[in-house]
Amino acid sequence: MSHVVIVGAGQGGFQAAMSLRQEGHEGSITLIGGEPGLPYQRPPLSKAFLKTGEAEKLALRPASFFDQKAITLRPGTWVDAIDRAARQIRIGSETLDYDVLILATGTRNLRPPIPGIERALDLRTLEDARTLRAALDRPRRIAVIGGGFIGLEFAAVAAGLGHEVSVAEAAPRLMARAVSPEISRRFRDLHQALGTGLHLGNGVTEVTERGLLLAGGTELPADLVLLAAGVRPNVELAQDAGLEAANGIVVDATLRTADPRIFGLGDCAAFPEAASGRRVRLESVQAATDHARAIARTIVHGETAPYAAVPWFWSDQADLKLQIAGLADPSDEIVALENGAVLRFSGARLTAVETINDARTHMMARRLLGADVVPTRDSLLEKNYDLTAA
Numbered sequence: 001m002s003h004v005v006i007v008g009a010g011q012g013g014f015q016a017a018m019s020l021r022q023e024g025h026e027g028s029i030t031l032i033g034g035e036p037g038l039p040y041q042r043p044p045l046s047k048a049f050l051k052t053g054e055a056e057k058l059a060l061r062p063a064s065f066f067d068q069k070a071i072t073l074r075p076g077t078w079v080d081a082i083d084r085a086a087r088q089i090r091i092g093s094e095t096l097d098y099d100v101l102i103l104a105t106g107t108r109n110l111r112p113p114i115p116g117i118e119r120a121l122d123l124r125t126l127e128d129a130r131t132l133r134a135a136l137d138r139p140r141r142i143a144v145i146g147g148g149f150i151g152l153e154f155a156a157v158a159a160g161l162g163h164e165v166s167v168a169e170a171a172p173r174l175m176a177r178a179v180s181p182e183i184s185r186r187f188r189d190l191h192q193a194l195g196t197g198l199h200l201g202n203g204v205t206e207v208t209e210r211g212l213l214l215a216g217g218t219e220l221p222a223d224l225v226l227l228a229a230g231v232r233p234n235v236e237l238a239q240d241a242g243l244e245a246a247n248g249i250v251v252d253a254t255l256r257t258a259d260p261r262i263f264g265l266g267d268c269a270a271f272p273e274a275a276s277g278r279r280v281r282l283e284s285v286q287a288a289t290d291h292a293r294a295i296a297r298t299i300v301h302g303e304t305a306p307y308a309a310v311p312w313f314w315s316d317q318a319d320l321k322l323q324i325a326g327l328a329d330p331s332d333e334i335v336a337l338e339n340g341a342v343l344r345f346s347g348a349r350l351t352a353v354e355t356i357n358d359a360r361t362h363m364m365a366r367r368l369l370g371a372d373v374v375p376t377r378d379s380l381l382e383k384n385y386d387l388t389a390a
């Protein structure tokens with residue numbers, strides 16, 4: 001009976017343990033996580049949790065689940081090294097044998113070398129979210145470094161709670177890495193309507209006792225600063241064991257590293273995306289869970305089909321729910337439809353569909369992008385870009 005060890009007990013590590021049992025793995029499973037407590041969901045940390053503080057709702061499963069499924073959960077435990085030749089991992093002075101190892105180590109916050117950055121708070125873990133929530137107990141001036149998903153979700157909640165919020169973003173538009181200029185514009189309008197001061201194309205040069213100093217010389221007064229300027233994949237464990245890392249642990253189309261006994265998944269893994277062939281690293285619940293399911297099938301049934309799940313993502317900001325199906329390159333063409341959806345194309349190929357408060361079109365897009373024959377630009381144009389008719 002083989003022993004599967006999973007390093008990282010976040011969304012993907014937890015799903016891998018659960019999927020292994022669902023697929024019929026009868027050997028032992030050890031799920032090791034650096035954070036204390038039960039595996040939990042991160043998305044609510046920048047949304048509902050800030051308002052309600054209901055930590056018990058975040059747990060992915062109760063403690064009894066791990067007993068029932070004979071999954072050995074070791075929270076608050078840091079894995080220090082992998083010895084590939086001995087097929088062991090090291091936890092302090094302890095060693096643990098594995099037959100198969102899954103690296104689900106996620107990411108950590110990027111801390112740019114800005115003077116005074118140590119004054120800024122993070123939003124990555126439940127502990128971070130608890131600290132922030134406690135700080136929102138009285139009216140404050142809040143400055144957010146970074147106009148990406150997490151910074152903006154936090155800004156929307158903080159503004160909704162009556163705080164005075166400003167966001168500084170070095171790029172000229174919001175969420176620039178991930179969405180079209182059209183969607184950026186709609187979210188800019190939303191945040192301005194919430195009263196948030198947006199400072200775009202204006203990098204932060206210093207975090208002072210009084211707030212933020214921007215490249216253009218502007219001072220943003222703040223008594224709480226959130227750093228939300230992106231993340232860095234946790235690749236050191238793999239790298240120190242001689243595995244390749246390039247913006248993520250490098251894995252093949254079956255999510256295996258160069259060592260056939262070691263897989264990588266979720267936020268920490270750089271994998272070849274089926275539709276474009278590009279090597280990508282995705283920071284989403286969908287990627288983490290679908291990777292985990294695929295790896296479990298490979299371990300249990302020896303499946304070798306390349307991983308090809310359609311990527312999708314959501315973000316909730318005030319009353320807008322953004323949903324993205326597929327994966328667009330920033331240079332992909334844009335077709336903005338009257339119903340509010342935005343289609344992205346690389347040449348004739350449909351690459352992504354962005355929607356706001358339109359779950360129906362989002363689901364349709366996921367179906368189309370996952371079909372054996374994805375509609376082309378011409379075939380969609382013939383139907384006046386009506387996805388329901390495609």
Ligand SMILES: Cc1cc2nc3c(=O)[nH]c(=O)nc-3n(C[C@H](O)[C@H](O)[C@H](O)COP(=O)(O)OP(=O)(O)OC[C@H]3O[C@@H](n4cnc5c(N)ncnc54)[C@H](O)[C@@H]3O)c2cc1C
Binds near residue numbers: 043077150267
């Ligand atoms: C505030 C916030 C909001 C988000 N909102 C959304 C959203 O709306 N939609 C969406 O799709 N995604 C969202 N995400 C992203 C989503 O949560 C991640 O993509 C997902 O959690 C990735 O899962 P993972 O298992 O790869 O990594 P994680 O869930 O980050 O888990 C990795 C775990 O590995 C542990 N670890 C690392 N190294 C070691 C080691 N050496 N030993 C032991 N343990 C180790 C870490 O401590 C961590 O607990 C959000 C993330 C955050 C932080």
